[in-house]
Amino acid sequence: MLRMGIDLGGTKIEIIALDEDGKELFRKRIATPREYQGTLNAIASLVKDAEASTGQTGTVGVGIPGVLSPYSGLVKNANSTWINGHPLDLDLSELIGRQVRVANDANCFAISEAVDGAAAGKGMVFGVILGTGCGAGIAINGKVHGGGNGIGGEWGHNPLPWMTPDEFNSTDCFCGKKDCIETFISGTGFVRDYQLAGGEAATGSEIITRMEEGERLAKQAFHRYLDRLARSLAHVINLLDPDIIVLGGGVSQIDAIYPQLSEILPKYVLGGECQTPVVQNMYGGSSGVRGAAWLW
Numbered sequence: 001m002l003r004m005g006i007d008l009g010g011t012k013i014e015i016i017a018l019d020e021d022g023k024e025l026f027r028k029r030i031a032t033p034r035e036y037q038g039t040l041n042a043i044a045s046l047v048k049d050a051e052a053s054t055g056q057t058g059t060v061g062v063g064i065p066g067v068l069s070p071y072s073g074l075v076k077n078a079n080s081t082w083i084n085g086h087p088l089d090l091d092l093s094e095l096i097g098r099q100v101r102v103a104n105d106a107n108c109f110a111i112s113e114a115v116d117g118a119a120a121g122k123g124m125v126f127g128v129i130l131g132t133g134c135g136a137g138i139a140i141n142g143k144v145h146g147g148g149n150g151i152g153g154e155w156g157h158n159p160l161p162w163m164t165p166d167e168f169n170s171t172d173c174f175c176g177k178k179d180c181i182e183t184f185i186s187g188t189g190f191v192r193d194y195q196l197a198g199g200e201a202a203t204g205s206e207i208i209t210r211m212e213e214g215e216r217l218a219k220q221a222f223h224r225y226l227d228r229l230a231r232s233l234a235h236v237i238n239l240l241d242p243d244i245i246v247l248g249g250g251v252s253q254i255d256a257i258y259p260q261l262s263e264i265l266p267k268y269v270l271g272g273e274c275q276t277p278v279v280q281n282m283y284g285g286s287s288g289v290r291g292a293a294w295l296w
Contacts, residue, residue, distance in 0.1 A: 002058025004050050005293025006043055007105065008032070009065065010080045013039070015046040016289045017054055022116045026050045036082050044095045061101045061295030062092065063108035063288045067150040075102075076150075101295040105129075106153055107137035107144045108291030109281070113246045114139035115294045117282035122243040126153075126236055127281075131249035134182035134189075138240070144295070156182035161231040162268070184228045187251050194221040208254055226260050233261075234268035237276055248281040 002025070007014045009032060017026035028049055033039050043062070051057050066078025068089060075083045092100040103111075110127030119125040125139040134156035138145040145152045157180050160167060171189075173180040183189050187204045194207050199217045202210070210218035233245060247257070258278060265274040281287055 002051075002054060002056040003293040003296055004047060004058050004060045005108070005289045005291065005295070006046065006060065006062045007108075007289035007292060008039070008043070008062055008080065008083070009105075010034075013042055013046065014289050015043075015050055016286070016293055017050045017056075017058065018290070018293045022290075026053045032080070034080075034082055036086055039080075039083060040088075040091055040095055043092060047096050059101075059293075059296035060092070060096065060098065061103070061108075061292040062088070063103060063105040063292040064088065065105050067104050067146070068102050070146075070148065070150045103144050103146065103292070103295055104135075104137060104150075104153070105288045106135035107139070107146065108289075108295070109135075109248050109287045110137035110139040110153070110246070110291065111142065111144060111294050112283055112287040112291030113248075113281055115142050115291075117287065117290075118246050118279050119244045124240065124242045126240065126242040126245045127287075128233075128245065128247050128252075129249040130186060130247060130251035132186060132188055134186040136236075138242075142294070155232070155236060156180060156186075158235070160184050160228060161235050181228075181232045185225065185232055185251075187249070190221065190225050190251065193224060194218065197221060204250065208256075211256075222256070226257065226264060229257070230261055230264040231268050233278070234265060234274075237265070237274060238270050242276065245276060245278045246281050247278065248284070248287055252280050 003018045005016050012029050013032050014029040033042055066075050069076050073087050074085050075088050078084050089100050089102040106129050110125050113119045113127055114125040127137045129135040136153040136155050138153045157175050159179050160181050171183040173183050190204055207218050211222050261278055266272050
């Protein structure tokens with residue numbers, strides 16, 4: 001059976017078509033029309049192209065940078081604001097003539113890695129995207145755990161755990177609260193912290209290069225980042241005790257994170273022991289679109 005996954009982003013829409021074994025049969029990317037009906041039409045066109053290329057019809061899953069409200073059935077919390085307030089799944093289903101499943105893009109990332117990625121075979125997977133922002137998703141036995149309010153995995157908008165005095169009331173988050181985990185452990189938060197400590201303007205990768213070259217401010221910023229990430233993940237382990245944690249996004253490409261994080265985590269996990277694997281993703285930027293296909 002053909003499975004089609006669509007990653008709906010603010011600047012691009014990507015489709016992938018997989019066979020039953022997860023082999024990629026088709027992929028295409030187009031610019032996102034920044035209005036609702038245009039977005040629907042673009043997705044329908046991509047589905048048509050995929051089926052024409054493969055000679056098969058199949059299921060359709062869509063990952064979005066927001067969620068479907070379980071109460072109203074409308075999209076909420078999407079930074080692609082033109083889809084907010086619309087029943088995206090129902091409108092797409094009507095347009096292409098079959099049921100469409102829609103899920104948060106971080107949940108799609110978690111599913112992708114759980115089904116046939118870095119967490120294949122694990123029962124409970126916590127997938128984290130560390131990029132411009134900080135998202136997370138939960139997959140249980142290869143299926144999304146969206147939660148009763150549709151916000152399962154939104155751990156990035158809880159307060160940073162065990163804050164030091166200088167961390168309190170230090171950072172505004174776009175959600176309207178202060179000191180959210182996202183403001184500290186996103187790539188944006190890492191850069192902000194480095195510059196507040198006196199570092200010269202730089203990207204995250206440039207800061208890592210400076211760290212590897214021995215720059216004191218960069219090494220200190222990375223140490224603070226790891227400690228904050230460990231505190232944040234310790235809360236997840238204390239609550240869910242996942243079988244594995246998979247990191248995605250640009251920050252996940254920093255190899256030094258993995259051995260050092262494993263050393264710090266037991267300091268914060270209840271009981272002082274922690275063997276939870278924290279691993280890099282397998283599919284990189286393709287995890288979201290693959291996960292959308294695996295929604296079926």
